[in-house]
Amino acid sequence: MANGKPKVGIFGLTGCAGDQLQILNCEDQLIPLAQQMDIVDWVMVSSQNDRTCRLDVAFVEGVVATERDLETLKEIRARSRMLVALGTCAVWGGLPAMHNEVPREVLQREVYEGSAVHFLDTVEALPATHFVPFELTLPGCPIERHEFLRVAHALLAGAMPEFHMLPVCWECKARENLCRVVHFHEVCAGAMTRGGCGARCPSHAVACAGCRGPLEEPNYDANITMFADRGISWVEIARKMSQFSAPVWIKQGLEKEVRDERRR
């Protein structure tokens, strides 16, 4: 920590760069924040980066989808004191992990038209947290700016940030929105999903898709029963709940119901 400023690196594995963009989107707070750190490695923003020095804090977004991603991640871990996972991809796998049960060859044939694709470096998409330990995880697709700022300021002060672990559903009730399940009979992941977004989607009359990833120990069974009781088909429940890589067993657990329903 030369000159008292922590050395910081910001990295993206495979992904949409949305979490790095959210850091840039901190606009009026960005420059004062950047002045308190020594951002030495951020390839999205700088053309001069120190790719090897020790880092006090490293932020990583994205999934591991190539062998190269995995190497990069391990290198970052080895040189960082504190590693922070940014976004649902890094924490849970997010959308890229949605079809991990489908072999990559099948996906390749579809996307690259069966042409010779032996040159592709591609592995099953898994969250960064699957491979190396992280000191802190901050989900969201994308992360919320106010949460990132909370993390950054806490770490600068030498403390660990604390977040409430309430569901989106709780924040939605606090905003007095009409319930998407009770009133509109939709599949809404709000009761299973970690809050912090202020129930953004239901506040726009759109059901929660679960983009912030699951709470600790969500009650999947009760939620699925609640949807089914309102006449929503098993096919739709399984499809909507698998959006943000809810555990694979949700889809697998519903296989029998989905099959029986198709037969009817």
Add this chain to the structure above:
Amino acid sequence: MSAAGRSIVIPHLGRVEGHGGIFVKIVGGRVHEVNMDIFEGSRYYEALLKGKHFLEVQGVITRVCAICSAGHTVAALSALEQALGVVSSQRVFKLRGLLTLGATIESHALHVFALALPDFLGFDSVLSMAAKYPQEVTFALKLKQLGNRIQELIGGRAVHPVNTLVGGFGKLPRHRDLEEIRRQLQGVREPLLGVVELAASLEVQDFAARPTVFVALRPHEEGYRFRGSTLCTSRGEEFPIAQYRDVVREYTVEHSHAKHAALASGETYMVGALARLALWGDRLQGAAREAFQRLFPHGVQDNVLTNTWAQLVELVHCVERGQEVCEELLGWPEEEREMQEYQVRAARGVGALEVPRGTLIHEYSFDDEGIIQSANVITPTAQNLANTERDLRTAVERLLASEVGSEATLKLKLEMVARAYDPCISCSVHVTCL
């Protein structure tokens, strides 16, 4: 230079979105190979969409890329609504237009000030540039923030919109919020024109200039617009977007996870702000017209390095046009929500629009239950990659011939060429035809 040859390698290109590099091989003093290596991982978005309902498409496809999330949203909704036979209301059409303007302001502000301008002013990042140009950087961030405010107001979130639905919007903006946006747009106009003056004082080099074919959508109405239904080339050809597969030929190359594209003639082409100005710049009005004349006194030349200035002209246009659209939207009575009814049917639809980096095309087909059978996304960056390699080759040949100096200088100049396209590599690694 030895006859055995040498390589120029930029392993990881900085100040662009996503992961790519540049590889040049020189043998016997001649440029042997020039590659834009794209090693961003594949996420197979189009394949992931198969089996989903069309109502879930927007929430998935917007996540191809954060910076372009509003563009992917509008393109997807246009394609799906075209398939369903939904003609969106004037208000929904205008609101999506305003969302596109907001996204363009955000994206262009980021590229012009934070990614490209450091090259012209001699810095390695916007953060180091802030020490010498605090006013400009503060203004740039303010402008970018305004672009995000617009996206938040219309789309519900600055990145990956949630409020944008097939048939309309979950929630319409309040008049007081539209008035606030209009006021803020008015407020950035003067300082932005100051930046145009700063840009006009900077020299743009022409070491990568070479004859270029430009492609852009014909605006849907008289004026400089980002939506349209036919694709035009600078050679005077014009095609309906439904025929895009006949116009844009895609192919795979070994050094890139993104496909490349060329015209049916085999020629590479450029899409983006410079292409739009080349084709439709004469339609600009007001201060945008003046900015165009100031930065392009001899009209658009075949020099990709001027793309950054073309984006600056478009920034002026978006700021002025945004105020007009707010004005038009304020003419309607305030309402909570607007949704068009429609019948689900088996269909196929194509949608296109001009996003910050160029023409974006989406195509979907679904069955009579609305389940997606195929999806195809053609992104601007994938269309530009082959052209970028040609420009890089020209640049290397010229720079070697003129003994440019150190290898570091040469590399910086090559990086500038790649950055001028404002490549969005996340977007580019998904192209498909099913």
